Amino acid sequence: MKFRVERDVLADAVAWAARTLPSRPSLPVLAGLVLNVSDEVLTLSSFDYEVSARVEVACDVEDPGVALVSGRLLSDIARSLPAQPVTVSVEGTRVIITCGRSSFTLPTLPVEDYPQLPAMPPASGEITGTLFATAVGQVAIAAGRDDTLPTLTGIRLEIEGTRLVLAATDRYRLAVREFDWNPLSTGLTAHALIPARTLADTAKALASSDVVSIALAPPGAGEGLIGFEGNGRRTTTRLLDGEFPKYRTLLPNEAASIALVETAMLAEAVKRVSLVAERNTPVRLSFDGSEVVLRAGVGDDAQANEAVEATVDGDALEIAFNPNYLLDGLAAIDSPIARFSFTQATRPAVLTGLADVSATPSDEYRYLLMPVRLTG
Amino acid sequence: MGLGVDDGGCTILHVDMDAFYASVELRSRPELHGTPVIVGGAGGRGVVLSATYEARAMGVHSAMPISRARRLAPDAVIIPPDHRAYAEVSRGVMSLFHSVTPLVEPLSLDEAFLDIAGALRRLGSPTAIGELIRSRVFDEQRITCSVGVASTKFVAKLASTRSKPDGILVVPAEQVIEFLHPLPVGALWGVGEKTEEQLERLGLRTVGDIASTPVATLQRALGQATGRHLHELSWGRDSRRVSPGEPEKSIGAEETFDDDIDDAIAIHAHLLKLADQVGARLRSTEQVGRTVQLKVRFADFTTITRSKTMPGPIDVTQDLYDTARGLFDALGLQRARIRLVGIRVEGLQPAQGAARQLTLGAPEQGRREAEIAVDSIRARFGSTSVRPARLVELPPGEEYSR
Numbered sequence: 001m002k003f004r005v006e007r008d009v010l011a012d013a014v015a016w017a018a019r020t021l022p023s024r025p026s027l028p029v030l031a032g033l034v035l036n037v038s039d040e041v042l043t044l045s046s047f048d049y050e051v052s053a054r055v056e057v058a059c060d061v062e063d064p065g066v067a068l069v070s071g072r073l074l075s076d077i078a079r080s081l082p083a084q085p086v087t088v089s090v091e092g093t094r095v096i097i098t099c100g101r102s103s104f105t106l107p108t109l110p111v112e113d114y115p116q117l118p119a120m121p122p123a124s125g126e127i128t129g130t131l132f133a134t135a136v137g138q139v140a141i142a143a144g145r146d147d148t149l150p151t152l153t154g155i156r157l158e159i160e161g162t163r164l165v166l167a168a169t170d171r172y173r174l175a176v177r178e179f180d181w182n183p184l185s186t187g188l189t190a191h192a193l194i195p196a197r198t199l200a201d202t203a204k205a206l207a208s209s210d211v212v213s214i215a216l217a218p219p220g221a222g223e224g225l226i227g228f229e230g231n232g233r234r235t236t237t238r239l240l241d242g243e244f245p246k247y248r249t250l251l252p253n254e255a256a257s258i259a260l261v262e263t264a265m266l267a268e269a270v271k272r273v274s275l276v277a278e279r280n281t282p283v284r285l286s287f288d289g290s291e292v293v294l295r296a297g298v299g300d301d302a303q304a305n306e307a308v309e310a311t312v313d314g315d316a317l318e319i320a321f322n323p324n325y326l327l328d329g330l331a332a333i334d335s336p337i338a339r340f341s342f343t344q345a346t347r348p349a350v351l352t353g354l355a356d357v358s359a360t361p362s363d364e365y366r367y368l369l370m371p372v373r374l375t376g
Numbered sequence: 377m378g379l380g381v382d383d384g385g386c387t388i389l390h391v392d393m394d395a396f397y398a399s400v401e402l403r404s405r406p407e408l409h410g411t412p413v414i415v416g417g418a419g420g421r422g423v424v425l426s427a428t429y430e431a432r433a434m435g436v437h438s439a440m441p442i443s444r445a446r447r448l449a450p451d452a453v454i455i456p457p458d459h460r461a462y463a464e465v466s467r468g469v470m471s472l473f474h475s476v477t478p479l480v481e482p483l484s485l486d487e488a489f490l491d492i493a494g495a496l497r498r499l500g501s502p503t504a505i506g507e508l509i510r511s512r513v514f515d516e517q518r519i520t521c522s523v524g525v526a527s528t529k530f531v532a533k534l535a536s537t538r539s540k541p542d543g544i545l546v547v548p549a550e551q552v553i554e555f556l557h558p559l560p561v562g563a564l565w566g567v568g569e570k571t572e573e574q575l576e577r578l579g580l581r582t583v584g585d586i587a588s589t590p591v592a593t594l595q596r597a598l599g600q601a602t603g604r605h606l607h608e609l610s611w612g613r614d615s616r617r618v619s620p621g622e623p624e625k626s627i628g629a630e631e632t633f634d635d636d637i638d639d640a641i642a643i644h645a646h647l648l649k650l651a652d653q654v655g656a657r658l659r660s661t662e663q664v665g666r667t668v669q670l671k672v673r674f675a676d677f678t679t680i681t682r683s684k685t686m687p688g689p690i691d692v693t694q695d696l697y698d699t700a701r702g703l704f705d706a707l708g709l710q711r712a713r714i715r716l717v718g719i720r721v722e723g724l725q726p727a728q729g730a731a732r733q734l735t736l737g738a739p740e741q742g743r744r745e746a747e748i749a750v751d752s753i754r755a756r757f758g759s760t761s762v763r764p765a766r767l768v769e770l771p772p773g774e775e776y777s778r
Contacts (some may be wrong), residue, residue: 146684146702147706148684148699148702148703148705148706149702169736171735171736171737172687172733172734172735172736173736174736245736245737249737250736250737281731282731298729299729320731322687322688322733346734348736368736370733370734370735370736371734372688372731372732372733372734373731373732373734374729374731
């Protein structure tokens with residue numbers, strides 16, 4: 001095997017494939033990256049039995065072949081090489097990497113022991129990389145991080161024809177993002193539960209692709225697997241088992257009051273006021289008339305308060321939130337105006353974003369936030 | 377008692393219930409008075425939690441395996457513990473202490489330091505107050521206690537130990553040296569087996585020996601802090617004040633099985649039972665905690681703990697159980713043989729004013745309200761009147777033992 005490729009191309013490709021390298025491989029070969037060269041194409045791939053990654057880049061092939069080398073070493077090396085063409089070749093049981101005047105010799109791993117990557121399911125539909133990355137990012141913040149509740153560490157993906165819905169919850173907040181996409185067949189309905197961290201990483205890495213195709217295995221064929229592809233990069237991941245909570249019933253149908261606040265001003269105020277909120281004590285928000293007053297700290301402890309202009313339509317209300325959960329939501333709506341809709345101080349608040357105060361509210365993105373109850 | 381006439385300046389009391397758990401049990405079993413009685417886990421692997429003085433005379437002491445205690449005192453009656461009853465008596469005793477002085481520092485369920493400097497004018501001399509407490513404890517709770525009266529905490533504690541059972545000992549300030557110096561070094565606060573050995577090597581056997589050794593010598597042998605500390609104590613100097621309201625740092629319960637268990641389902645049932653106990657204790661003491669810790673000891677005695685911090689404080693049995701069970705399942709054990717499991721809640725704070733992060737989709741009146749109702753039923757009809765369904769079908773103490 002021998003090929004020559006530009007340093008940046010190699011570094012990007014290796015970085016993509018190395019994302020899924022297991023930190024503690026169950027088999028020594030799983031710490032490796034497979035380099036496969038044929039027909040002017042270099043294919044890099046990795047797999048840890050959960051997630052697989054694969055990337056194809058053009059290169060000058062001198063000699064086709066396959067080799068398996070330590071993925072961590074290869075990615076460290078590729079990142080540090082000078083910006084010059086890189087030549088990679090196999091000599092006996094070693095891989096030689098030369099670039100400019102530097103050269104590296106790496107031992108190979110037994111490529112015949114490397115597991116077969118799962119086949120990519122047929123594509124179900126397409127979406128732009130930026131929309132995909134934004135939408136996944138907005139939802140992933142609400143996913144649970146607690147491995148003892150595995151179902152909640154996933155992002156629920158629902159396909160209903162041309163509509164795609166992403167949802168995640170850690171039981172304290174729920175983020176739901178809906179948007180249109182381009183299904184490749186009509187009348188497609190499907191759903192899947194995807195590990196949130198993997199999906200978030202994948203979406204971020206594919207953000208620059210014009211088109212990302214989503215491939216959900218149809219029932220009966222390679223079930224339990226979802227694939228994503230964009231710009232010659234592919235990844236598959238195993239789906240999570242378990243029943244995602246019936247989140248639609250959690251979304252309130254009515255509101256007793258609606259408040260509009262400038263997002264950036266509110267976020268700044270929450271950050272300031274919560275300086276005195278000891279770990280996990282809430283920040284209290286009193287919405288009344290034309291302002292919202294934020295308070296944190298109780299009793300003899302340090303206290304803080306700040307008033308922020310707001311348009312409050314409906315009943316006055318005092319409600320308390322975990323400041324971090326509130327800040328996550330304010331960041332995720334990614335809009336100048338934050339729109340809160342409340343029913344009661346002990347019921348979830350719905351946070352959505354508006355472009356300006358007169359804009360029509362939309363349900364494209366909803367962040368449901370459960371309040372904190374102050375027991376007396 | 378040779379000591380104890382002039383009680384001027386003796387404003388620290390140490391009050392300690394006599395054989396606390398056993399005494400509480402004897403209230404409902406008066407026929408056992410004067411006989412050896414042991415309170416402890418009934419199974420083959422339980423340990424002695426408390427024993428009457430008759431049993432102690434046969435060599436039985438706390439923390440000894442029940443099996444060993446049985447051999448030492450074959451005639452002893454062994455009673456399984458009823459922690460709810462002990463907690464109730466403890467609450468009664470502590471509130472009695474608080475009626476004497478606000479400066480009460482509980483050390484455990486059954487002992488406390490009291491600073492009575494402010495009560496002298498109202499209630500009389502330290503000796504009179506000590507006697508008042510003793511008679512009121514017996515009147516109200518039908519158990520006896522011993523009281524040490526001195527000018528420092530550490531001497532007061534020694535004095536109560538020396539007056540046991542059912543006694544009072546006053547150590548006037550000017551007789552502290554006389555009282556302390558003949559005592560063995562082990563009597564000093566902070567001297568355990570290891571320090572005792574080190575002191576023995578230096579030829580120091582009594583408190584008086586320590587007192588007459590230069591501080592520098594002690595510090596060389598035991599380290600700066602310990603050397604200085606012991607020297608101070610040996611002269612009866614102890615500047616610690618009675619600090620009331622030292623809150624409990626954690627609440628927990630654990631269980632050693634009669635036989636090792638390798639069945640995850642059986643472990644779940646035990647976790648539920650422990651969560652039930654811990655939850656009830658949290659609620660009865662009006663506390664909430666944020667961190668749940670699971671402890672697992674395997675057959676080979678290796679012990680692991682795993683903990684999880686919740687987004688907000690909890691006191692609900694169901695939450696405790698779900699969390700502990702999640703931690704246990706996450707260990708991914710394949711029929712490992714388990715000897716002990718325990719659940720502990722840390723990061724305690726008063727339930728009053730605590731903020732609770734609500735959960736999406738949970739009914740507003742939920743488990744917590746149901747469990748508070750169960751608590752009050754149990755308070756009235758006994759701890760076994762209402763139990764989680766999966767604990768009912770198992771005969772108490774017998775479950776899953778083979």
